[in-house]
Amino acid sequence: MIYPDSIPLTIPEAQTLLKGFICNEVIPEITQEEKVKIQQALLLLTRESEYQMIGICADSMAQALTTLTHYLKAFQYSINVEENALDAMEGAVYLKFNGRTKGFYVSPYYDQYRGVLISFQSTEENGINGVYGHFPLDLFNLIA
16 A cells, blocks of 8 residues: 555644645646645544545546545445446546445536545534545555
8 A cells, every 4th residue: 555554644634634625626736745645634534434425527437436446445445346236338427435325326427527526424513524625536546
């Protein structure tokens, strides 16, 4: 894995860092160091929330499935994306995963944005709740 096991960020620091990606029309270029910090922040909020919803805006179904597979592995979901019956689609797609139901949804996507949206969900009043992104599609790609 390319991200460290220990997370030195606090929850407020992680939330502040991730807020920088809200409503960006274009995902900015990020350095490897910034990439690791974003990974750390996302992993911290993942551990502190009850479940996540992941939305992927991608150029193709294959790209969306690969991206979702990498994010789910990083977030420690033991789900094989390929085993789920998803309609094949040509062109850009929006692929959504619901961590509570472990369900998937896919539809054609006609907007310009590309990237990953993550919604952290908690039922506790002071829990982690919020939507962040668009994050890079390749943020959690593994290096061989």
